[in-house]
Amino acid sequence: MTMRPKLAFWFEFASTYAYLTAMRIEAAANACGVDIVWRPMVLGPIFKGQGWDTTPFNIYPAKGRYMWRDIDRLAAAQGLPPVVRPDPFPQHSLLAARIAMAGIDASWLAAFVRGVFNAEYAEGRHISDPAEMASILEALGLDASALIKRAGTQETKDALRYATSEAADLGIFGAPSFVTEDGELFWGDDRLDAALAWAVKPGA
Amino acid sequence: MTMRPKLAFWFEFASTYAYLTAMRIEAAANACGVDIVWRPMVLGPIFKGQGWDTTPFNIYPAKGRYMWRDIDRLAAAQGLPPVVRPDPFPQHSLLAARIAMAGIDASWLAAFVRGVFNAEYAEGRHISDPAEMASILEALGLDASALIKRAGTQETKDALRYATSEAADLGIFGAPSFVTEDGELFWGDDRLDAALAWAVKPGA
Numbered sequence: 573m574t575m576r577p578k579l580a581f582w583f584e585f586a587s588t589y590a591y592l593t594a595m596r597i598e599a600a601a602n603a604c605g606v607d608i609v610w611r612p613m614v615l616g617p618i619f620k621g622q623g624w625d626t627t628p629f630n631i632y633p634a635k636g637r638y639m640w641r642d643i644d645r646l647a648a649a650q651g652l653p654p655v656v657r658p659d660p661f662p663q664h665s666l667l668a669a670r671i672a673m674a675g676i677d678a679s680w681l682a683a684f685v686r687g688v689f690n691a692e693y694a695e696g697r698h699i700s701d702p703a704e705m706a707s708i709l710e711a712l713g714l715d716a717s718a719l720i721k722r723a724g725t726q727e728t729k730d731a732l733r734y735a736t737s738e739a740a741d742l743g744i745f746g747a748p749s750f751v752t753e754d755g756e757l758f759w760g761d762d763r764l765d766a767a768l769a770w771a772v773k774p775g776a
Numbered sequence: 777m778t779m780r781p782k783l784a785f786w787f788e789f790a791s792t793y794a795y796l797t798a799m800r801i802e803a804a805a806n807a808c809g810v811d812i813v814w815r816p817m818v819l820g821p822i823f824k825g826q827g828w829d830t831t832p833f834n835i836y837p838a839k840g841r842y843m844w845r846d847i848d849r850l851a852a853a854q855g856l857p858p859v860v861r862p863d864p865f866p867q868h869s870l871l872a873a874r875i876a877m878a879g880i881d882a883s884w885l886a887a888f889v890r891g892v893f894n895a896e897y898a899e900g901r902h903i904s905d906p907a908e909m910a911s912i913l914e915a916l917g918l919d920a921s922a923l924i925k926r927a928g929t930q931e932t933k934d935a936l937r938y939a940t941s942e943a944a945d946l947g948i949f950g951a952p953s954f955v956t957e958d959g960e961l962f963w964g965d966d967r968l969d970a971a972l973a974w975a976v977k978p979g980a
Contacts, residue, residue, distance in 0.1 A: 622836050632826050634949040638963055645970070745838040759842055762966045766849070 576607045577753060579771040582739055583685065584615040584747040585669055585699060586662035588643045589761040591689040593748040595652060598682060600764060606771045610681050612672035612732065613739045614665060615747055622745065627662050656696035663692055664700040670723035671705055673732045680712050687711065780811045781957060783975040786943055787889065788819040788951040789873055789903060790866035792847045793965040795893040797952040799856060802886060804968060810975045814885050816876035816936065817943045818869060819951055831866050860900035867896055868904035874927035875909055877936045884916050891915065
C-alpha cells in the first residue's frame with residue numbers, strides 16, 4: 573500500500589480566505605490523492621507579534637475594501653452563496669477553534685469546520701455564541717454540551733495555544749496557510765493548487 | 777473593426793511580484809486579445825498613507841521571508857533566471873518610474889519596463905543609477921541622455937505624481953494591480969488571469 577501524501581491546512585475561523593479554502597479543499601485534495609490534515613489556530617497572538625490588534629483588513633481601509641470585493645468575486649466563482657459580512661468583523665473565533673481542537677482526531681472535524689464557516693459567512697451567525705456552536709455540533713449528530721465542555725478544559729486551551737506557537741515556528745503569518753510534509757509553506761487561498769502539487773511532488 | 781478590450785497594468789519597479797507580471801503579461805494578454813496599458817506609479821506615497829516607511833516585506837519579517845521563497849518558486853515555474861535579491865531592497869525606483877512616465881506613449885515603454893525589471897531581479901543591478909538606466913535605454917536604440925533629461929523635468933515629475941494619486945483614487949494599495957475599463961480592481965500577480973478574463977467579459 574502506498575502512503576498518500578499529506579498537506580496540513582492551517583486555518584483561523586475569522587479568516588475570509590480560509591472560508592473559501594475550507595469549502596473546496598477536500599474535493600481539490602481528493603482529485604490529486606492528497607490527505608488534508610486540518611490544523612486550527614488563532615491568528616490573534618501572531619498578529620500581535622506583528623504589532624496589529626486586529627486584522628490588517630480593518631487597519632488598512634483600501635486593503636479591506638478590496639478584500640471584500642475579491643471575496644465576493646471568488647465566492648461567486650466557487651458557487652458559494654453571497655457572502656454575508658460578519659458583524660463584528662472579525663468574529664471572535666476562540667470558542668470555535670477550541671471545539672475544533674477538541675475534535676482534532678475526530679472524523680467530524682472537517683464537517684464541523686465547514687459548518688462554522690458556513691454559519692459565519694453564508695448565514696451571518698455569531699460564531700462566538702455557544703448556542704450557535706451547539707446547533708452546528710447537533711446537526712452533525714454530536715453531543716454538543718460534552719464537546720463544548722471539553723473545549724473549555726485547560727488541556728484543550730493549552731493544545732490550541734501550542735498549535736498556534738507551532739504555526740508561528742513554521743513561519744505562518746496569515747491564513748489560510750499550507751505546509752507540506754517536507755516543510756514547504758504556502759500562504760493564501762490562491763496557493764492551494766501549488767501546495768497540493770508540491771505535496772504530490774516536492775519541488776516540481 | 778472591433779475594439780480590443782484594455783487592461784491597465786499598474787506597476788512599481790521596486791515590486792517583486794510586479795517583476796513576475798511584467799515578464800509574462802504581454803503573452804498572457806495577447807492570448808486572450810486584450811491590450812495592456814502600462815501604468816507606472818510609485819508606492820512610497822501610498823505606503824506612507826498606510827503608515828509604512830518601507831515595504832511590508834521589510835516591516836514584517838515572516839512575511840518577507842515567505843515572499844522571497846514564493847518569488848523563487850514562481851520565477852522558476854515561469855522559466856525566469858534565479859532571482860537576485862536587490863541590495864538594498866527595495867530599490868529606489870523613482871528615476872526608472874520617471875523615465876517610464878517620459879515614455880508613457882512610446883512604443884518602447886513595455887521593452888523598457890522589462891529591461892529595468894530584468895536588470896534589477898535577474899542581474900542585481902542598481903536601478904537608481906542613471907548609468908544603468910542609460911545602458912537599458914541604449915540597448916533599445918534610444919537617446920538615453922535626452923530621455924533621462926526629460927525624466928527630470930517638472931512636467932514628468934508632476935505626471936508621475938498625478939498618476940500615483942490616480943492609482944490611490946482607484947483603490948490601489950499595492951503592486952501589481954490591474955484595472956479593467958469598467959473600473960474593476962485586481963491586486964497581485966496571482967490575479968492576472970482573473971483580471972484578463974474580466975477585461976474580456978466583465979462580471980463573468
